[in-house]
Amino acid sequence: MTITLYNVAVSSYGAKVRIILCHKGLEWTDIPPPDGYGSNAYRQIVPAGTVPAIIHDGLTLADSEAIAEYLDEAFPTPPMMPKDIAGRARARELSRFHDTRLEPILRAYFGQVAPGGRNAEFIAENARLLQSRLDQLAVMARPAPLLTGPTLAVADCGFVASFAILDLLMDCLDLPVQMPDSLAGYAAALAAHPSVVDEDARYRSTLHDWAATKGAL
Ligand SMILES: N[C@@H](CCC(=O)N[C@@H](CS)C(=O)NCC(=O)O)C(=O)O
Missing domain, CATH: 3.40.30.10 (Glutaredoxin)
Structure with a gap:
């Protein structure tokens, strides 16, 4: 069906x-x-x-x-949650951290993408928050190379678009944000995964077109 x-x-x-x-x-x-x-x-x-x-x-x-x-x-094949109860709990913790702590900070920048709508104070303050959330994530996550090990998990999937948004924002707004090394390695491994490559490209192209309509590129 x-x-x-x-x-x-x-x-x-x-x-x-x-x-x-x-x-x-x-x-x-x-x-x-x-x-x-x-x-x-x-x-x-x-x-x-x-x-x-x-x-x-x-x-x-x-x-x-x-x-x-x-x-x-x-549709249990291939499985996208760890088998053990603690592993599943940790995976959910990372997913929730993405959805409730990281993504809203990125989303808050959408109104700043059009050059005419920018507020330098807000951009700088939100960048401090974004840096602290990325630093927290770098401590919480132990990518190997993905969040729950070698195979793609539910917990990984939200980060694909968020890393694309982060890249776009870094380009458009010149954010004073440093991606922690472990997360940079994770982002590269994630984007290269065969089940991610096409969607990552589609999403980045959609974002690029959206930013262009805002006059940001
Ligand atoms: N927690 C929800 C958030 C989804 C969400 O915020 N979607 C936005 C578009 S990206 C939306 O539908 N907003 C409509 C609204 O807030 O009424 C999820 O994970 O699906």
Whole structure:
């Protein structure tokens, strides 16, 4: 049974789900939310109003982490969560850190991409926060070379788009942020993974086009 994915091209959480679908060899159909995300029409289908969301086998589900864990249980091959209970807990800790601590700091910069909308004080203050979150992640994560070892895990998938966003922001805003060495190595290994390469390229190209429409490139 095919999977319907409500998504928009620029959604980083959507990219996370697309990598999981690809890694598991699943067929899916991408469709945009009717009248855009958050619209009344879309909320009739997905009450949370957020993308990504999936419909599969009669189940309508929003939130990329809920979707990721559902897909991993519904389609267990290849597995994308560690086998042991502590390993799964640590993987979830890293996923949640991404979604709740790192990604919102990156998202906060979106309004600064257009040159006319920039606030130097905000950019510098958010950069301090971003640096501290990256430094925290570098202590928490022990990439080998991916977050849970040699194979791609759910916990890795959110970082693909976030590292792409970070690269774009570094270029556009000249952020005084230093990527910790261990995370730079991790980002390179992640981007080179066969299930990540195409989505990483697609997402970077979408981001580039978006930044160009803002006059940032
Ligand atoms: N925690 C959610 C966040 C998803 C999210 O914030 N999506 C944005 C687009 S990237 C959205 O749908 N925003 C609509 C809204 O906030 O109403 C997830 O992981 O799926």
